[in-house]
Amino acid sequence: MQHTTATIITIGDELLIGQVVDTNSAWIAQHLNVIGVWIHKRIAVGDEFEDIWKALEDAEQSSDIVILTGGLGPTNDDITKNVLNEYFGGKLVLNEDALKNVEKIFQQYNRPLLEVNYNQAMIPDVCIAMLNKRGTAPGMIFEKNNKLFFSMPGVPHEMKFMTEEYVLPAIKEKFKLFAVEHRTIITINIGESFLAERLKEFEANLGTHIKLAYLPATRMVRLRLTENLLTNELSNIETKFLELKQLVQDVMIADEDISVPAAIGKLLLQKNKTVSTAESCTGGYIAQQFTSVSGSSKYFWGSVVSYDVSVKENILNIPKETIEKFNVVSEEVVTVMAKNVREKMKTDFAIATTGIAGPDGGTEEIPVGTIWIAVASENDVITKKLQLNYTRERNIEATTIAAFGMLTSVLNQ
Amino acid sequence: MQHTTATIITIGDELLIGQVVDTNSAWIAQHLNVIGVWIHKRIAVGDEFEDIWKALEDAEQSSDIVILTGGLGPTNDDITKNVLNEYFGGKLVLNEDALKNVEKIFQQYNRPLLEVNYNQAMIPDVCIAMLNKRGTAPGMIFEKNNKLFFSMPGVPHEMKFMTEEYVLPAIKEKFKLFAVEHRTIITINIGESFLAERLKEFEANLGTHIKLAYLPATRMVRLRLTENLLTNELSNIETKFLELKQLVQDVMIADEDISVPAAIGKLLLQKNKTVSTAESCTGGYIAQQFTSVSGSSKYFWGSVVSYDVSVKENILNIPKETIEKFNVVSEEVVTVMAKNVREKMKTDFAIATTGIAGPDGGTEEIPVGTIWIAVASENDVITKKLQLNYTRERNIEATTIAAFGMLTSVLNQ
Numbered sequence A, B: 001m002q003h004t005t006a007t008i009i010t011i012g013d014e015l016l017i018g019q020v021v022d023t024n025s026a027w028i029a030q031h032l033n034v035i036g037v038w039i040h041k042r043i044a045v046g047d048e049f050e051d052i053w054k055a056l057e058d059a060e061q062s063s064d065i066v067i068l069t070g071g072l073g074p075t076n077d078d079i080t081k082n083v084l085n086e087y088f089g090g091k092l093v094l095n096e097d098a099l100k101n102v103e104k105i106f107q108q109y110n111r112p113l114l115e116v117n118y119n120q121a122m123i124p125d126v127c128i129a130m131l132n133k134r135g136t137a138p139g140m141i142f143e144k145n146n147k148l149f150f151s152m153p154g155v156p157h158e159m160k161f162m163t164e165e166y167v168l169p170a171i172k173e174k175f176k177l178f179a180v181e182h183r184t185i186i187t188i189n190i191g192e193s194f195l196a197e198r199l200k201e202f203e204a205n206l207g208t209h210i211k212l213a214y215l216p217a218t219r220m221v222r223l224r225l226t227e228n229l230l231t232n233e234l235s236n237i238e239t240k241f242l243e244l245k246q247l248v249q250d251v252m253i254a255d256e257d258i259s260v261p262a263a264i265g266k267l268l269l270q271k272n273k274t275v276s277t278a279e280s281c282t283g284g285y286i287a288q289q290f291t292s293v294s295g296s297s298k299y300f301w302g303s304v305v306s307y308d309v310s311v312k313e314n315i316l317n318i319p320k321e322t323i324e325k326f327n328v329v330s331e332e333v334v335t336v337m338a339k340n341v342r343e344k345m346k347t348d349f350a351i352a353t354t355g356i357a358g359p360d361g362g363t364e365e366i367p368v369g370t371i372w373i374a375v376a377s378e379n380d381v382i383t384k385k386l387q388l389n390y391t392r393e394r395n396i397e398a399t400t401i402a403a404f405g406m407l408t409s410v411l412n413q
Helices: A024-034 A049-062 A080-087 A096-108 A115-120 A156-174 A192-198 A200-204 A237-247 A260-271 A285-291 A309-314 A320-326 A331-345 A392-411 B024-034 B049-062 B080-087 B096-108 B115-120 B156-174 B192-198 B200-204 B237-247 B260-271 B285-291 B309-314 B320-326 B331-345 B392-411
Strands: A005-011 A038-045 A065-069 A092-094 A122-124 A128-130 A139-144 A147-152 A180-188 A210-217 A220-228 A252-254 A275-279 A300-306 A349-355 A370-376 A381-387 B004-011 B037-045 B065-069 B092-094 B122-124 B128-130 B139-144 B147-152 B180-188 B210-217 B220-228 B252-254 B275-279 B300-306 B349-355 B370-376 B381-387
Touching: A005 A024, A005 A049, A024 A038, A024 A065, A024 A156, A024 A180, A038 A049, A038 B049, A049 A065, A049 A080, A049 A147, A049 B037, A065 A156, A080 A122, A080 A139, A080 A147, A096 A115, A115 A122, A115 B192, A122 A139, A128 A156, A139 A156, A147 A156, A180 A237, A180 A260, A180 A392, A192 A200, A192 A210, A192 A220, A192 B115, A200 A237, A210 A237, A220 A237, A252 A260, A252 A392, A260 A285, A260 A392, A275 A285, A275 A331, A285 A300, A285 A392, A285 B285, A300 A309, A300 A331, A300 B309, A309 A320, A309 B300, A309 B331, A320 A331, A331 A349, A331 A370, A331 A381, A331 B309, A349 A392, A370 A392, A381 A392, B004 B024, B004 B049, B024 B037, B024 B065, B024 B156, B024 B180, B037 B049, B049 B065, B049 B080, B049 B147, B065 B156, B080 B122, B080 B139, B080 B147, B096 B115, B115 B122, B122 B139, B128 B156, B139 B156, B147 B156, B180 B237, B180 B260, B180 B392, B192 B200, B192 B210, B192 B220, B200 B237, B210 B237, B220 B237, B252 B260, B252 B392, B260 B285, B260 B392, B275 B285, B275 B331, B285 B300, B285 B392, B300 B309, B300 B331, B309 B320, B320 B331, B331 B349, B331 B370, B331 B381, B349 B392, B370 B392, B381 B392
Parallel strands: A005 A038, A005 A065, A065 A147, A275 A300, A275 A349, B004 B037, B004 B065, B065 B147, B275 B300, B275 B349
Antiparallel strands: A038 B037, A092 A122, A128 A139, A139 A147, A180 A220, A180 A252, A210 A220, A300 B300, A349 A370, A370 A381, B092 B122, B128 B139, B139 B147, B180 B220, B180 B252, B210 B220, B349 B370, B370 B381
């Protein structure tokens, strides 16, 4: 017996010229996977009739489910609906519910309906409309040869609503689905090949239904165990997962698929501790990472982004003499930054960073990529110096992950 | 005459189950487009022999250039090299340069070479190796029927180095390329359909070689003019670009394809002004956006992320009575936040935000999505209230774009 499979087709010139990163496919894939649908392939084509048609044929031939996003907007380059109409041999008719939906949206903004938006309410008579609560373009569901085809807008929040409201329920109703189970571990500060060497024997003994994947990123590797159960076999993934956790305990910061700041947040909540940051070269990135997690106000109290030297002196109260004597990028300065912000914000811990993220600003003494991190606790400050040579963005990311690693070790003491 | 075309194939299970967003394709597409290569299609498949093979056949049949990323790592799921070896009828042999490269990397980290890394230096004898300065896996170039095939690692910074060092030069040497010209305008605070209505006549008069695309995002729309010159025709894009700029002058914040914070940064530099932020619900996101731009230290001096109320009182010196009387999410509080951080940081302008980004924290009086923004200048403070109902992440993004819009209007007074 085979898994139910899907092909995802994303439509739009902007995806092909690279001005927009395709985040929709990843989101859809995750959500399909969770209910047991196996993504077979993803195809991205431009707003071109022929290419969309060929992608449809390819997808229909190889998958049970076809999901298209994009090309449903009100402008001239949006042709998806026309392609689908011809592909399924339909005729465009006005859908009353879709029209009411569009009218309601424009009423909210107190604007008159434009002809292009009226046309968006016309859909093929051989499909079912998926009403769009967050925009003007309705989605469409087609059925053919026991396969389901879904067409949705490319605008992410519109697509997400439609997927959860219509697409997932329709798939669950039509197909008999078997669970795909995932377990994820997040490790930091260890390279992929060293992890693989450590886990060689473990991998060899996984059996036929469980696979281990390595997903490396800046200063971290996510390990993903995947189990494919096609019948009523017994699941073995929990046992293997416990085994894996034991093997990587020293470098593991989370045993679920969450972001690094979410993992740190859980640990802070668990220990009932608070944290603040004083950031120079990371420019607010660490604060933003903390606050990207819902509920972070329970443990993250604030930050001083001291991008200009005057702010370090006036708000963080770093003595001018210290900065002049040791240089703003130094262990001495980052130590005082961490201590002072910790006291000012009255948190249990504080992270401070100072350095040169690049690409400019380096000197012979202190080249681009020189970065100091400090983590202050009540009675101690630990520091670390990094010498990085990535892009500016990646230097900041790497510094942040390293800082989170230091905070983790201090919390786990 | 046709444009030189390329298909991009990304390989890896993690892309199909959506744990990783595909940023490589967008980056490669941008860089190919700039030199005149037209991306015809993008395909993503799993670490499956059959699927990679079929994607290769599809790509070979429809494009001049095929670029594969992923599946070159040292672990068991990495099979790209084996597929390519069979596809092109080669034999795996040890590449001395690739081996030296791997040895050097491991020497740097003072680590012994593992067998799996040694195997990475074995490549098909029917290809040319692309040495990897940033990792252990060499890339490969194959040539067949006047087409070029490139295989690179999926790790972004390794792929980027290889693309710039080997791939782009090889393509420029082999193919006769005609320029694809793009011009981009960034507009904020106007919806896509209203822009389209405004530009209806303009679009109708673009001619056959120029296309206008709309790329909407949170509270902004990017407009992209694209010109395809296939022979020695005269370019007309500058004229059309000037015309377009005139039509959207009131909502335009940049006339090049840069990020919104980069656009704001240019304006601040031009006016020789500085800015700081006091952030509550945006949690450092605005600061991080400012500092993501290289050189921002010339105009961005710092931020106080006052996530906990105590920080608003102690560091921003908001009177406790003001907070208690009006509530921390109020026009009164955000006004004082902006004024005070402006004075403390001694900047010309300051942005402040307070609100409830969600999904939790709302009350009947102040529901989730209630957000106040203030922008303080020397003699004035302007405020705006938003009532949003997106996800937490998008509420924060929308607030940030709205704040940048307010700062722009104040700068342009």
